[in-house]
Amino acid sequence: MKLFVKALTVIDSSYLDTTRGMVGESYQVDVELDGRVNDQNMLLDFSLVKKQIKSIIDDVVDHKLIVPTQVAGISVVGTQQQQIRFPLNTGEAIVLNGPAEAYCLLESECVSIAGLTAYLEHAILSQLPNNITGLKLNLSHEKIDTPFYHYSHGLKKHDGNCQRIAHGHRSRLDIFLDDKWEHGLVDHWAKAWQDIYLGSMEDKVDLADLSIQCDQQQQSYAFQYTASQGLFELIIPQRLCQLLPLDTTIESLTEYLCHTIKADHPTCKVKVMGYEGIGKGAIVELD
Numbered sequence: 001m002k003l004f005v006k007a008l009t010v011i012d013s014s015y016l017d018t019t020r021g022m023v024g025e026s027y028q029v030d031v032e033l034d035g036r037v038n039d040q041n042m043l044l045d046f047s048l049v050k051k052q053i054k055s056i057i058d059d060v061v062d063h064k065l066i067v068p069t070q071v072a073g074i075s076v077v078g079t080q081q082q083q084i085r086f087p088l089n090t091g092e093a094i095v096l097n098g099p100a101e102a103y104c105l106l107e108s109e110c111v112s113i114a115g116l117t118a119y120l121e122h123a124i125l126s127q128l129p130n131n132i133t134g135l136k137l138n139l140s141h142e143k144i145d146t147p148f149y150h151y152s153h154g155l156k157k158h159d160g161n162c163q164r165i166a167h168g169h170r171s172r173l174d175i176f177l178d179d180k181w182e183h184g185l186v187d188h189w190a191k192a193w194q195d196i197y198l199g200s201m202e203d204k205v206d207l208a209d210l211s212i213q214c215d216q217q218q219q220s221y222a223f224q225y226t227a228s229q230g231l232f233e234l235i236i237p238q239r240l241c242q243l244l245p246l247d248t249t250i251e252s253l254t255e256y257l258c259h260t261i262k263a264d265h266p267t268c269k270v271k272v273m274g275y276e277g278i279g280k281g282a283i284v285e286l287d
């Protein structure tokens, strides 16, 4: 007997990669359970499938930075507050300091959908009732036929997990000039924000102001803030980052895109639909 739930949840996270740097991701999650029915003649009540499995996925990976810990030269120090120095293959590094709950440490050399799926399946199955003998997850990307981008950010004013300084999204973007969808503009922004960290100028500090030590980070930006989960710090190469004069909520990002595009096309009606991951976002229009 099997039970399935499609589109159980969406994981919005970021991961570290020695080539790409920090990559924002959104995965849709489907689940299939295997086992014997219980005395309610159910494998597992759908409401428990939704609540319990979603809550495990949230605890293990959602809104976290996924760090492959078998990369040569990586260092992970600390227990409750962890400092991570992640080497890039250009010789640069991404350095973080934050509460342990903001990271998902994966024992591998890189992050892949297959590796993450196996890790989550193991974590979930061990917490389900004994009549459930197997579990299969399907993590998939939203099918986007147009150019899209991967961004990472942190929202220090958010009272939930979006305050974590490095989580992200894989997002589509729609731009219209005088009601016509503009491939050229969408493509431009998708390239500009391909694997980008969107940092608020307000959170930028001097390297010397950080509580962590840093070595060769001359061409890097440093960010720091304290939110309800604790102190968050990040050092990231400037080339992987765009500084913005705003909080990086989807409302502000979409407004920023719309105003920037309007400045180049003053006589056009501009409409931008900015997405934060899958199926949600903001719309801004300027006449």
Ligand SMILES: Nc1nc2c(c(=O)[nH]1)N=C([C@H](O)[C@H](O)COP(=O)(O)OP(=O)(O)OP(=O)(O)O)CN2
Binding pocket: 009, 010, 012, 062, 063, 155, 158, 162, 167, 248, 249, 250, 251, 276, 277
């Ligand atoms: N109006 C807005 N609300 C939220 C924003 C935002 O920009 N504008 N941003 C966030 C976070 O960045 C977050 O990454 C997105 O949250 P979400 O995927 O909705 O997370 P939840 O855990 O609340 O939802 P699930 O899909 O159930 O995991 C938050 N809100």
